[in-house]
Amino acid sequence: MARNVAQADASLKAGKWARTKYVGVSLVGKTLAILGFGKVGSEVARRAKGLGMHVIAHDPYASADRARAIGVDLVSMEEAMTTADFISLHMPLTPSTNKMLNDEAFAKMKKGVRIINVARGGVIDEDALVRALDAGIVAQAALDVFTKEPPAADSKLVLHENVTVTPHLGASTVEAQEGVAIEIAEAVTGALKGELAASAVNAPMVPAEVLSELAPYVMLAEKLGRLAVQLVAGGGGIKSVKVTYASARAPDDLDTRLLRAMITKGVIEPISDVFVNLVNADFTAKQRGIRVSEEKIVMDGSPETPLEYIQVQIANVESKFPSAICDSGLVTVEGRVKDVSFMSVGRIAPRKTAIMAIGVDEEPSKATLTKIGEIPAIEEFVFLKL
Ligand SMILES: NC(=O)C1=CN([C@@H]2O[C@H](COP(=O)(O)OP(=O)(O)OC[C@H]3O[C@@H](n4cnc5c(N)ncnc54)[C@H](O)[C@@H]3O)[C@@H](O)[C@H]2O)C=CC1
Numbered sequence: 001m002a003r004n005v006a007q008a009d010a011s012l013k014a015g016k017w018a019r020t021k022y023v024g025v026s027l028v029g030k031t032l033a034i035l036g037f038g039k040v041g042s043e044v045a046r047r048a049k050g051l052g053m054h055v056i057a058h059d060p061y062a063s064a065d066r067a068r069a070i071g072v073d074l075v076s077m078e079e080a081m082t083t084a085d086f087i088s089l090h091m092p093l094t095p096s097t098n099k100m101l102n103d104e105a106f107a108k109m110k111k112g113v114r115i116i117n118v119a120r121g122g123v124i125d126e127d128a129l130v131r132a133l134d135a136g137i138v139a140q141a142a143l144d145v146f147t148k149e150p151p152a153a154d155s156k157l158v159l160h161e162n163v164t165v166t167p168h169l170g171a172s173t174v175e176a177q178e179g180v181a182i183e184i185a186e187a188v189t190g191a192l193k194g195e196l197a198a199s200a201v202n203a204p205m206v207p208a209e210v211l212s213e214l215a216p217y218v219m220l221a222e223k224l225g226r227l228a229v230q231l232v233a234g235g236g237g238i239k240s241v242k243v244t245y246a247s248a249r250a251p252d253d254l255d256t257r258l259l260r261a262m263i264t265k266g267v268i269e270p271i272s273d274v275f276v277n278l279v280n281a282d283f284t285a286k287q288r289g290i291r292v293s294e295e296k297i298v299m300d301g302s303p304e305t306p307l308e309y310i311q312v313q314i315a316n317v318e319s320k321f322p323s324a325i326c327d328s329g330l331v332t333v334e335g336r337v338k339d340v341s342f343m344s345v346g347r348i349a350p351r352k353t354a355i356m357a358i359g360v361d362e363e364p365s366k367a368t369l370t371k372i373g374e375i376p377a378i379e380e381f382v383f384l385k386l
C-alpha cells in the first residue's frame with residue numbers, strides 16, 4: 001500500500017508509464033499502532049521494528065512485559081489513534097471490537113493516516129472508512145477482510161482508488177495452510193489422548209502462560225483426585241468433594257477451572273467408564289450427583305509459586321484404609337509440587353548396585369554436591385548438565 005504496488009502494476013499493464021502518480025511513502029521512522037497485540041499483532045510488531053518503524057500497541061489484555069521484550073510500548077486507544085501514521089488491526093471481532101474504527105475514531109486520527117485490516121471486516125465501520133478516505137483523513141487503506149465476504153461488486157470501499165484489496169488471503173500461503181493442518185491434527189490427537197486442549201472453543205480459555213505455570217499442579221490435581229477416591233470403599237456413594245487451594249497469591253489471581261476439572265477427572269474416572277475432560281467435567285460431576293466445592297486460602301509462601309498445596313476431601317464415606325479417614329468420615333489427601341523435576345532408579349540385578357538419576361531445577365551449590373558425595377551409601381556420584 002505504501003508504495004502503490006497494486007495500482008502501479010495495473011497501470012503499467014494498461015499501457016501507462018505513470019511514475020509521478022505513484023510516488024509512495026517510506027515506512028522508516030513512521031509510527032505504527034498495532035491494535036490487538038496477540039499472536040499476529042506481536043509478529044507484525046517484530047517485522048515492523050525490522051523495517052525501522054516506531055511501534056506502539058493497544059491491547060487491554062496484553063502483558064506489558066511481553067510488549068517490552070519486543071521493544072513495543074503499550075498505549076491507550078486514544079494515544080494509538082492520535083499518534084499513528086499507520087494503524088494495523090489484529091484484534092478478534094467481538095461485541096466490544098465491532099465497528100471499533102468508526103466516525104468518532106477516524107476524527108481523532110492524524111490526517112493522512114494509513115489503515116491495514118487483516119483481522120475481521122466488522123472491526124471497521126466500512127461506511128465511516130469511505131467517508132474518512134473521501135475527507136482525506138485516511139490517505140490509504142489496505143484491506144484483506146470485509147464485513148460481508150465477498151463484498152458487493154459495486155462496493156465503494158473496494159473500488160476506492162486509495163484502497164488496496166485482497167480476497168481474505170492473510171493465511172493463504174502453502175506453509176501456513178500446512179502449519180494449520182498439522183496444528184489441528186496435533187490438537188485433535190492430543191485431546192483424544194486426554195491432554196489439555198488449550199485451543200478448544202467449548203472449554204474455558206486458559207492462556208498459554210497460565211497453562212505452562214499450572215501444568216505440574218494440573219497433574220497433581222488429577223493424582224490427588226485418583227488417590228482420594230481409591231481410599232473410599234465402594235466409590236459409588238461419593239456426594240461431596242471439597243478442594244482447598246492454598247497460595248501466597250491473591251485468591252483472584254488463581255483460575256481454578258482447570259484444576260477443578262482435573263480433580264473431578266481423577267475422582268470420577270476410577271469409579272466409572274466416563275472419560276472426563278475440561279469440557280465435560282462440571283457436567284459429569286453434576287450428572288453423578290457429586291458436588292465439588294472449592295475454597296482458596298491465603299498463606300505465607302512464595303508468590304513465585306502459584307500454589308503451596310492442594311487438598312482434596314471426600315466427605316461422609318467409609319474408607320478401605322481406616323487410617324486414611326478421620327472420625328467425621330472425611331478422606332483427606334494433600335499434595336505439593338516439589339522442586340525435584342524427576343527421579344529415576346534402576347539396578348543391575350536384585351540386591352546389586354543401583355543407579356539413581358535425580359533432575360533438579362537449579363544447579364546445586366558446591367557444598368551440597370560435596371555433602372552428597374560424602375553419604376556412605378553412595379559409591380559414585382557425578383553432576384551432569386543436560
Ligand atoms: N486475514 C486472515 O486470513 C487472517 C485473519 N486473522 C485474524 O486476525 C486476528 C488476530 O489473530 P490472532 O493474533 O491469531 O489472535 P489472538 O487471539 O492471538 O490476538 C488477538 C488480540 O486482540 C486483543 N484484543 C481483544 N479485544 C481487544 C480490544 N478491544 N482492543 C485491542 N485489542 C483487543 C486480545 O487481547 C489478543 O491479544 C483475528 O481477528 C483473526 O481472526 C488471523 C489469521 C489469518
Ligand SMILES: O=C(O)C(=O)COP(=O)(O)O
Nearest residue numbers: 119168169170171172180
Ligand atoms: O485464521 C483466520 O482467522 C483466517 O481468517 C484465515 O482464514 P482461512 O482459514 O484462510 O479461510
